[in-house]
Amino acid sequence: MLQAFLYAPFGLLLVVVVLHTLLRLVRHFYKFPMPELLAGVIDNPLRREIQPPSEMPLRYNIEAGMTVLEVGPGNGRYTSEIPEPERALREFYRVLKSSGTLACSELLTDPDYFLAQTLIRKARAAKFWLTKRVGNFFAYTLVFEKQRNAAQSLDGADPASCGESSLGSDR
DSSP, X not given: OHHHHHHHHHHHHHHHHHHHHHHHHHHHHSOOXXXXXXXXXXXXXXXXXXXXTXXXXXXXXXXXXXXXXXXXXXXXXXXXXXXXXXHHHHHHHHHSOTTOEEEEEEETTSTTOOOHHHHHHHHHHTTEEEEEEEEOSSXXXXXEEESOOGGGSSSTTOTTOOSSSXXXXXX
């Protein structure tokens, strides 16, 4: 009885990891919007603990008086994934003011999770420069500005080097 009690959390964790992996595989091959009944997977108490909605504007460098556009069909706290991220990044670059900021957050439990380095590479291709990085491999926020002097950027000339923390690699 005691062994079953001790192994139950590991079994539950294994089930969650397997289901999450299956969902990621399906979403990789079949792009479709996240069904509303699975909204709790993205917007849940654990995520609110890791990425508190009240703190996210601070991570994004949002200040009073700024105009903010939250992209995606989210509920106002978090948004759904964008089907064509490369195209969306180019459009964000086009519509942002010259001093505009683009901020992106990811959480590992998201079925469409991007590694930080992947997102940095996609943003660099759209002429954005990384200026702020918060978090770790499991949950992070990246803040970008329109292209500017590489010496002022956290990622400089090398998209693989960035800030104090390592957020993963796609190698």
